Amino acid sequence: MEMKHEDYYILEDQVSIPYENAYGLTWTRFFEGLKSEKIFGSRCGKCNRVLVPMRSYCPRCFIEIDDTIEVSQEGAIVAWVLTEYEYFGMPTKPPFIGALIRLDGTDCEFVHLVGGIDLSNPDQVRKTVKNGMKVRAVWKEEKKGHILDIKYFEPVK
Amino acid sequence: MEKEFNTFKNVIRLPHKYAAGPTYTKFYNGLKESKILGTRCPSCAVTFVPARSFCPKCMKNLDTWVEVAQEGEVQTWTYAGKDFFGIPGKAPVVIVLVKLDGTEGSFLHLIGGINLESADTVKKALRKGTRVKAVWNEEKKGHMLDIKYFAPLSKKR
Amino acid sequence: MGRPVAILGSGQTVHGRRFDVSYPELVKEAVDAVFETTGISPADIDGVVFGTMPSMMEGVALTHFYFADVLRSVGKPILKTETCGSTGVSLAITGYYWIASGMADLVLVVGSEKMHEGDAQATMTTVLEPFYQRFFISGAPGVFSMQSQGWTVRFGIPEDKIRAAATKLSIDHHHDAFDNPYAHIKKRLTEDEVNNARIITYPVRLWDVCPTSDGACAMLFASEKAAKKLGKKVAWVKGVGYSGDEYWFGDSDKAEWQCAISASRQAYEMAGIKNPRKELDVAEVYNPFTFQELLFYECFGFCGFGEACDLTLKGVFGRDGELPISPSGGVLCTNPIGATGLNRVAEAALQVTGQAGAHQIPGAKTSLAHAMGGVVQFNGVMILGSEK
Ligand SMILES: [Zn+2]
Ligand SMILES: [Zn+2]
Numbered sequence: 001m002e003m004k005h006e007d008y009y010i011l012e013d014q015v016s017i018p019y020e021n022a023y024g025l026t027w028t029r030f031f032e033g034l035k036s037e038k039i040f041g042s043r044c045g046k047c048n049r050v051l052v053p054m055r056s057y058c059p060r061c062f063i064e065i066d067d068t069i070e071v072s073q074e075g076a077i078v079a080w081v082l083t084e085y086e087y088f089g090m091p092t093k094p095p096f097i098g099a100l101i102r103l104d105g106t107d108c109e110f111v112h113l114v115g116g117i118d119l120s121n122p123d124q125v126r127k128t129v130k131n132g133m134k135v136r137a138v139w140k141e142e143k144k145g146h147i148l149d150i151k152y153f154e155p156v157k
Numbered sequence: 158m159e160k161e162f163n164t165f166k167n168v169i170r171l172p173h174k175y176a177a178g179p180t181y182t183k184f185y186n187g188l189k190e191s192k193i194l195g196t197r198c199p200s201c202a203v204t205f206v207p208a209r210s211f212c213p214k215c216m217k218n219l220d221t222w223v224e225v226a227q228e229g230e231v232q233t234w235t236y237a238g239k240d241f242f243g244i245p246g247k248a249p250v251v252i253v254l255v256k257l258d259g260t261e262g263s264f265l266h267l268i269g270g271i272n273l274e275s276a277d278t279v280k281k282a283l284r285k286g287t288r289v290k291a292v293w294n295e296e297k298k299g300h301m302l303d304i305k306y307f308a309p310l311s312k313k314r
Numbered sequence: 315m316g317r318p319v320a321i322l323g324s325g326q327t328v329h330g331r332r333f334d335v336s337y338p339e340l341v342k343e344a345v346d347a348v349f350e351t352t353g354i355s356p357a358d359i360d361g362v363v364f365g366t367m368p369s370m371m372e373g374v375a376l377t378h379f380y381f382a383d384v385l386r387s388v389g390k391p392i393l394k395t396e397t398c399g400s401t402g403v404s405l406a407i408t409g410y411y412w413i414a415s416g417m418a419d420l421v422l423v424v425g426s427e428k429m430h431e432g433d434a435q436a437t438m439t440t441v442l443e444p445f446y447q448r449f450f451i452s453g454a455p456g457v458f459s460m461q462s463q464g465w466t467v468r469f470g471i472p473e474d475k476i477r478a479a480a481t482k483l484s485i486d487h488h489h490d491a492f493d494n495p496y497a498h499i500k501k502r503l504t505e506d507e508v509n510n511a512r513i514i515t516y517p518v519r520l521w522d523v524c525p526t527s528d529g530a531c532a533m534l535f536a537s538e539k540a541a542k543k544l545g546k547k548v549a550w551v552k553g554v555g556y557s558g559d560e561y562w563f564g565d566s567d568k569a570e571w572q573c574a575i576s577a578s579r580q581a582y583e584m585a586g587i588k589n590p591r592k593e594l595d596v597a598e599v600y601n602p603f604t605f606q607e608l609l610f611y612e613c614f615g616f617c618g619f620g621e622a623c624d625l626t627l628k629g630v631f632g633r634d635g636e637l638p639i640s641p642s643g644g645v646l647c648t649n650p651i652g653a654t655g656l657n658r659v660a661e662a663a664l665q666v667t668g669q670a671g672a673h674q675i676p677g678a679k680t681s682l683a684h685a686m687g688g689v690v691q692f693n694g695v696m697i698l699g700s701e702k
Binding site: 005008010013015019021023027051053059060078079080081082083084085087088089090091092094096098099100108109110111112113122125126131147148 | 461467
């Protein structure tokens, strides 16, 4: 008897793989900083750029960096996106705003969330959130040495 | 120094649905009826098991179906005495390549029905050429593990 | 520069949710097709190049091993190339290098993805490192939307104008797909349907986004000697370019996107192209998102920065325009990621050999194929011509 396409089997499976990722010295220090509500960056001795989060080397000059500085917790939005859809294993639950934020005195964009505003209506969000808008880090009560110790960046009033 | 380098533990889970297609579907349906099905290449006369949709040597599409023997000879085997993340079943397991009677190549499965306590106990029961026979699970799901394992045939038979 | 390299032909599968076949069987469809259309014997190939988007999209870590049989690679060298969305063009460039270097005369190049067997966004999230950035990037749409958003504001493009241009691209490409027998999504859309579709990542809506497709593409790259022996019309590789940014999203400018600019300029220089809008007859631009497609026009020098929306609305890049873009319907309608870039090269080759059928751009002699990959990190470009 001829089988129909609908009758072909589908094998359902879930691949789970455990990892243990090493922070290394530089990132360990960065996350220690978050625990005490500090955002650390690194200044390249050659191109003078301040990169945040901290780096152990400059990706343009290829030299090691050991100049750690605490950077501003305020900055300006460079680009943002409001996410409305959800997928399997999504680490942050929608709706949320992911944004590129140029922290004052730094030379790259810091990727984080923009929050503290009503996200239920996209058109309203569009009127509220603007590129160039000043935002400030809001910290969680409990710190875990995790990037989400910063709850989000909220508009500076 | 030791304490300064933290790690980040993480499990990545990915969900999958594998399409069996017509050939594997028919093979799995065979398992449900305690049958092991192969396909035969008209060009090189090789019988492949599990059934395949094409001959990898002649690249001919295969549609000559044969039910193959449930007995065969051990080609090679190994003993996994220690559990690892994602091991099929639970250690200890013996993985085996069986050449089912009348087929070419080898069928990859497990060995059971013997003392699996150590590699030495397995060695006493298993060698190249040992005759084995498929042992089926009561409940069939259309899955490779509908065959519970291959067990050595008693020498008296 | 190496030896001249020809493309003898291609094989594409029908795209969609291909649960009628297992993954190796899907790849076999494309491989069988390229040998059938060219009449080349698999025994004559010197090696195989294979790639998918990321490992683990379909739950099998090293698919080129899984597909060794259907790729006809037994007993032959096989290379794997994996550069996320740009995989397809990277595959073509790998095949090109192999022939141009003189190390091979005939190479089979294959890309594939069976996206319905996995979860595309869950897999793509693993492209990001787990310490800093994975929490904020909502799969591919999040990254591309943020890039387009920054670009729109940088060049002061009014929101209603970019919406109108994106809507035109969406309607045109989904319509073009009817002329491509291999396309996945073919649809006649109205402006209202596109403008009011469900939001994915604001302002990107459903019809601004490519589908997830199952499919494979196979191509044969050959030396001049092997091409002559075939005695049929072939496409010639005139230029290749590939360029990448630093890893960190936020370290480099994604609006005036340097790696897209430099990949295209590398390829133009090699092909001797000074004015791409005039000298190219057709371009298969990697366009998984309408908004991003517009940005590519500017990075590739098809127009100046800030001009893409106006020119698109004027029809400059339409099927009958000055430089038709993605007459196949492009990535927007068909996206089996690991094959997608190679589909662009295959389409570009069909165009310059006059074999594109219902979506042929009449008289096309020079074409461009492009793909982009990573968290907006890499771009690859290949220029093809009808003459050596
Ligand atoms: Zn530097
Ligand atoms: Zn055969």
